[in-house]
Each structure stands twice: as C-alpha cells, then as structure tokens.
Amino acid sequence: EVQLVESGGDLVQPGGSLRLSCAASGFTFSSFEMNWVRQAPGKGLEWVSYITGDSIARYTDSVKGRFTISRDNAKNSLFLQMNSLRAEDTALYYCAREIPNCVGDCLDYWGQGTLVTVSP
C-alpha cells in the first residue's frame, strides 16, 4: 500500500526556518517524481515545489531562494527546507507523488499534510 507521511510542521517566528519531511512506503520511491503542495487557511491549493528522481528541482516564484526541495532515495524520504519564513507561508503542506511519464502534475497519492504556522 502506498503511504506518504509528512512531519516537521510547527509554529515558527517570521524569518525562521523549518524542515519538513515526507516518509514514503509501498512503492519504489526513487522512480517517482515528487511534489509539495500547500493550502493556507481558508484558501485553495497551491503548488510549491517538484523534484525528479535524480533531484532536478522546480519552485513556485514565491518560494524561490527561500525553500529547497531534496530527497534521500536510500531512505525513501522527501524534504522541504524552508528558510526566511513569512506569515504567508502558513499552510498545511502536503507531499504528493506523480504518476510516472504523465503529462502534467498527475498527483495520484497524497499524504495527510503537516501544518506550518508562521507567527510572532
């Protein structure tokens, strides 16, 4: 059974840092592109970042230079290092898996999310 379990969310002050993790199981993690998607309170879903199996990364404009996506294929884990956090980064952060060779995001499995709150 495919499982994605996020962790690392917390209350952090503006300007602070946080590292999110996503533990994957039930599939060959290294063969799948992975993403982070977030949802701010009362708002819609927002794509944040993407990474290929060999660690080519993409980011939405608002997090470029502040967030870094990475993965450890040996440990079946996905990460999101979040620096210089702002109030507008407050959100539930989901990790999600892409269908291989799909055109577009095609996020077929999602975790339950981890909550990041940026507040003084």
Add this chain to the structure above:
Amino acid sequence: QSALTQPASVSGSPGQSITISCTGTSGDVGSYDSVSWYQHHPGKAPKLIIYEVNKRPSGVSDRLSGSKSGNTASLTISGLRAEDEADYYCSSYAVPTIFYVLGTGTKVTVL
C-alpha cells in the same frame, strides 16, 4: 503567473449534471494536454480524479469526465450524488514560467 480561473461555486440537485470550468492562457491550459483535476473533501487528502485532460485513474467513477477547448478545461460530473459535495481544483503545466499552476478551486454543493 496567476492561478487558473474557476467559478467559486457550482451547485446541482441529485441526479443532475454539472460542469466546472477552468480557464487559463495559451501559456498553460492552451499549450499542453496536461490538465489534472482533484477532488478535495475538507480534512482529507486531495484525490486525483482526472489527468491528461480526460483520463480517469483506476477506481474513479465514470460519472466524472474531463475535456478541453482552447484555453479552457472542463470537468463534468453526471448523476450528481451527495458524496460529490467537495472542493474541486484543476491544474496544468505552465512551463517555462511557474512549472505547475493550480486553479482557484470550486465548491460543489449538492442541493
């Protein structure tokens, strides 16, 4: 890069059909057959219901169908049921700008 535009809400009675639009630009929806749709019940993980414009993942009801014309994609839910009440989001490639872009979301209410 702005989010794809969806109506804030759509409603229908049980058994009816509804259609949700997703309007982008020639740089995203109009350029790629890459539209996905997600169903999101509050408090649960989003669920992929359509990918590559009109393909359904295994296990997704054939009451759900997707299409695209020009810069606008559409999701149609036929034979509306109470369990279809949820938020729905479209998405698309938007290369070379944002990479992926999601829609503004549509709340579906079953009357």
